[in-house]
Structure formats: C-alpha cells, structure tokens
Amino acid sequence: MSRGLRALWVALGLAWLMLTPALAYEPEILQMGVQRTPEAVYLSARLKLVPAAAVEDALLKGVPLYFAWQADVYRQRWYWSNKRVATAVRTLRIAYQPLTRRWRVSLSTDTGGATGAGLQYALHQNFDSLAEALAGVGRVSRWKVADGTRLQADDKHHVEWSFRLDLSLLPRPFQIGMANQPAWVIAVQKVLRVPVPVQAEPEPQPGSVSDTLPIDVFGE
Template sequence: MALALWAAAAATRADTVPPDISSMQVTRTDEGVFLSANLQFDLPVQVEDALRQGIPLYFTAEALVQRERWYWSDQHLGTATRYYRLTHQPLTRRWRLHISNTAFTSSGTGLALGQTYEQLEDAMAAIQRISRWKILEPAQLGSTSGVSVQLRFRVDLSALPRPLQMGVLGRSVWNLQLSRTQVLEATP
C-alpha cells in the first residue's frame, strides 16, 4: 500500500512542467510600452508546505528595457518591477494574493491590489498570467530600433523570514528563476 502511494506521488511530480515563459508579447501604443506574458512553473512540495504553514511567499517580476548600441554598452531605457505576495489563511482556508509596484515592507503591504482565492491553483494562475503591464512611458522610448525587453521572474528569497532564509540557502527547489528576452518590433 505504501509503495503504491509513493509511486502515485512520484508520478504526479514527474508530470511537473519545467519553468518557462511560454509566451511573451511586447506592444507599443500611444500610452506606452506594455508587456503580456504567460509563465509556466509548478511550486515544489517544500515551498507549498511552507505556504500552507502560513509563511508568505514573495515573487518579483522585473522588465528591463534596453537599446542596443554598437559603439558602447547597451543604453538602459527603463526598468519596471512588480511584486507579488502570496499567503495562506488557515482559518478561512483561502489564499490571499497582493500585487504591488512597490516592494512590500515589514509594516504591511502598502498600496497593493489584493485578491482572495479559494484554491492555490487559482492564485498561481493569477501570478503566472501578466496582462498589459505598463513597463515604459512613451517619452522614454523614442524610436524602437534595436530595443529589447527582458522579463525576469523569481522567488524573492530575501523577503522570507530570517530563519527560513538560512535554511533555503543552497536548496535548488527554492531557486525559481525565469527569464526571456524579446526584441521590440521597429516602427516606421
């Protein structure tokens, strides 16, 4: 019986998707440059257990916009950062997701959009879907020739409680990092 349960658990974890940014779209409009992306990753068992015990998990999405130059290093046009805080509320058995453009502090979430979900899968789907995120003002861009956008997404280990930070150092299951670069199409 125990062997059957172990085999079933191993089979479920063998079906996990490798971390990837499956699609990424960068569009330029009169209002600015917008990024949409779909992320694919599964939380490791240890991370999910920590969440279920009430430890908040922090994610960071960062968009770097650069213009390629042949005569010098690439010109940095701008950076946009989005912060996510996922918590489990054991009394209500609900998941709470906060999204903010400023880093969360120890005194609270500050100005953040908060949403409650019944299932962890629903909260993770909201984290994994980035839709029309404004990453640059139109005045900062100028022409689009040679402009690339790099999206980086990671678990922010520095925001974890100190005792947990010491325990996760060197453990690869906590080291979730995704990255993808896309060149912005030149406009005539």
C-alpha cells in the same frame, strides 16, 4: 589511498557542494510578448508554476511567499553598451488564510526599497485554490514597462524580463541555506525585442473605395 587523504577528499567534496549554487527551477513559459504603442511599451507573459512539496508545505503552514517581476527596457547601441531607458517592478505576495481556507494574492509596485512587511500593496485578490492563486501570480497582461516617450523611434530596443521567488523577503529563519536548495530557487529570465513603431494609416478620403465598402465586424 590513506585514511587521511580520503578524509581530505570527502571534506573538499562537501565544501564544493556547499559553495556550488543550486540549479534553479525554471517555470514553463506558456505565452509571452511585447506590444508597443505611441503611448507605452507593454509586456504580457503567462507562466506555469508547479512548486515543490517543501514550498507548498511552507505555504500551508502560513508562511507568505513573495514573487518578483522585473522588466528592463534597453536601447541598443553598436558603439557602446546598451542603455537602460526604463525599469518596471512588481511584487506579489501569496498567503494562505486558514480560517477561510482561501488564498490571497497582494500586488505591490513599491520601488522605494521596502521589504517584507514594509511593502505597500495596491491590490488584493482571493482565490479558492493554490493552483488558481499561482496562475494569478505567474501572469502579467499588458503590463506597462516603459512610457513611449522614453524610446527613440529610429533605434532598436529590447526588454529583459525576469520572474523569481524573492528569498530575501522571507522570514529570517527561512533564508538560511535556501539559496542552495533547488526547491526554493524558482527563476526565469528572457529577452524580447520591442517592435518598431507602426505607422498610422492615412484616413480615407470621402468617396474612396474604403469609405463605401461595408465594415466586416468579425475581422480576421
């Protein structure tokens, strides 16, 4: 193989590596589920986040990171594409505070297109360690993702939820080339079926068996 042809193959290989998106690090899912009540649809999930050394080093140097949750509720249609009936988003900012040596997690549910410093935060919580802060970031409990009135009782629905490190909210110098660095591509996406509505049990009539039996306070 001539020197010129070898150089061409090397250049093509480098170009391919630059254009090929890096494989994302997918956090381990410890728990997930969807609950449906007449009032709303709720999503619960718990992830195990283990950031790479480069990500942790940036945090320790005072660079805040932003993690985004998003849930889209769809009504399934056999005759056409599924219809999105609701969307819920939440952004969590995690930052290290050198003076107190504590970690602060801030929650924003701003959907107005604000980015970075423009986000409005509704809740702040401090943690003693990075592991505890990441556990808070990677967890949602009974997160309301849709009003019950948006769902039709006789139709099937599902929730498409995702979690990712939002690189677009990083300071500009850190955004350059991040999309092709596996350590910085943290994302997971799943689909869950929304349970069908549960029919309410009729109230027992006075004098019936269920009305006279003692109550089991422990249950199953």
